[in-house]
Amino acid sequence: MKLKIIETSDGSQTLYVPELNEQYHSMNGAITESNYVYLEKGYLFHKSKTPIVFEIGFGTGLNCLLTALFAKKQKRRTTYFSIEKYPLEKGIVRQLQYGNNISKEAQTIFEKIHDCEWNKPIQIAEYFNLVKLQSDLIENDLKKVQNCDVIYFDAFGPDKQPEMWQPEIFQKIYSLTATNGVFVTYSAKGAVRRELTACGFEMERLPGPPGKIHMLRGIKKNTKILRTETNRTPNK
Template sequence: MERKIINTGDGSKTLFIPQMDEQYHSVNGAITESEYVYLEKGYRHNKAPEPVILEIGFGTGLNALLTAIEAENKKRKTTFISLEKYPLESAEIQQLNYGNMISERAEELFSALHQCEWNRKINISPYFDLLKLKTDLTQFSFEKIPPLDVIYFDAFGPDKQPEMWNEEIFRKIFEISNSKANLITYTSKGEIRRRMQRSGYISERLPGPPGKRHMLRATRP
């Protein structure tokens, strides 16, 4: 698929796929959206002392970067597992400016996240382990990973990739999650919320990031 680098509202860059008419992050601000949706409403909200995170869609690595920074700052040992079917090319990664916008340490971490080997658990820092899996979510065997505390559900929108948002996938994730685990996503579609609820979650609609009225957070009882 063709991917183009575009600027977003907060100065950070993201990727746009003309074929799908879809971008990897909000045009209102890539860093702003990720920080609010996945860090503020997910990682910080969940109280597991050493959380295991599953991310659906490694993409640009922005969610992993922000989580790695937070893990270091809070000295909170974190395991981050990310599924990605179409990894970025090195030329695309080099055009992303997240590290430059955040800090020198963020630049180091961003480089480490992208350079580490796929399909192997890598210690990125004393507080952050990363396992990038090159795989298709719809074919993935969830038994291969440990019980989850936080799920960043960051696939392309339900209207673009409907197969990623089906009830069976939510149920499989629910079954391998710990009690009080949180599933967070940027979408607020009513049908997605109902699928989460039918899978066993208690879901809630929260205020969304800039440019979106609402988002969803689901909790395993």
């Protein structure tokens, strides 16, 4: 896959994928979008002191970096799972300026996030443990990812990669979400909202980041219990 580094309107970079005619982040600001959709409406909205986060689409590691910085700021011991089918080449990662544009510490964390091994829990910083799963979301049964408090659903758009936005995928994600877990995505598509509602998430449409009217947030209020022969109340 050929990729091009481009600048977005808040001065931060993103990657453009000519094959899909799609970017990794919004052209209206990559850092702005990540901070708003995933951090503000997801991570900071959930109140756990020890949150487990699951990100779909590790990509440039930007959401991961911003979460690690907030984990330290808020002293919340965070476990972060992220799945990625196509890890970026080191050459491209080296050119991304996310860390240096924020602080020296952010730069060190960004390098650690990228240099660490895949498929292994790694302590990146005092409050931040990372498990990068090099795997296909569609094929992985996600048994290693359980009880997640915050889901960052950051796949390429439903029009570009519809196979990532299917009911079976959302059901898999619903089952690994903890009660009161929060699901956030930049997409506000009606079909996506309906599928997530059908899984059991209580969905709301929130104002979107710059350049987007809406985004979606879902909450798993309680686990849906399927009625089976064994849990049915016997007739008196």
